[in-house]
Amino acid sequence: MKLLLKDEMARAKILLRVPNWIGDAIMCLPALRELRAALPEAELVLVARPWVLDLFPAGELRCRKVAYDTRGQHGGITGRWRIASELRPEKFAAAILFQNAFDAALLAVLAGIPIRAGYARHGRRLLLTHPVGVPRRGETPRQEAHYYLELLRRLGLIEEYSEVREIRLPATVAARTAARARLQEVLAAHSAGSLDTRAVVGISPGAAFGTAKRWSAERFAELSLRLSRELDAFPIFFGSREEAPLVESLLPQAGHAAVSLAGKTSLGDFMGLIPGCDLYISNDTGAMHVAAALGVPTLAIFGPTDEQATRPLGARVQLVVGRAECRPCLLRHCPIDHRCMKSVSVEEVFQAARSLLRPSQPERPVWQENYAQ
8 A cells, every 4th residue: 555655745735525424524523633733734625515514614624625516516527527627727736535435536536636545445446546445343443533534544644543532613602602592583483482591402303314214203202292391491303404394294292392493404504503402312413423523412313323333422422222133234224114213212312311411510501511611
């Protein structure tokens, strides 16, 4: 395997093709931070899908961000040529491909980038000048943040790295206060009352990966009702436009205090609102990584996926994991009876939620333990 010489890259202009999915993008952050620390004078340009651009703190990483919009102007063969033509005049010295797809390597070739480094996956080895073997099970810690760090280590750009136990996005008391005010406006618009003394629980019952990862809508509705009645909490449902019908179907059973923002918020909006929540509950989704990274106590429900590989990282993260001999199957749709998710009861999720909402210091709200001044 060929190494990228750190000295040669020290002041180079480097294209970084980062992951497309929200959770993967968050899990890539430790590698990006290590790369910036290793190459403090390099010019870094992140190329990402528009919906994940907000996740990368340009100020901290000292990078420029470029949107690669395959659903718009960069779609199809013509669109690929268009973005390659936009990138070619930049004269990048190298491309590091954190994203695994063949398309990422092809784009680097079309952009005329002479050094192209990434994992040799999905038939793209011949397009890479620096192909890297995929880590075997046991060679790195299971959580996928280490997959991206290992790419940099195998390329010779960083030394040995520590196990990642937490991933954080910038979060302050001021941002949390602003988010709380915005949530109060949302609740006022729905005549839902005041947040002065009540906890807000964000809930995402959907999962973009497929129906196999979804805990049932009926159980989310029952959980919402119990949170409201027994813990005096305000449940606020989040989700994509495609998930809005799912949320609307459960809302009548979720209690009068429940409010839906499904289909009404972008990722940027979500990032502006979720710090105002005292707890966030979801299936295995990208949004759980965002909530945990913003310091929000997070409860994630896992069924068919591997919780050791894709769990959110943070000090106040809890998992409820389904029980079935066939898990983790990693399937999008369950071909049998969804037994792993059915094994998760409302009672165990409710009790986990209760424990996360209980402050470790009674006089100090939970959220204050997670936010910088």
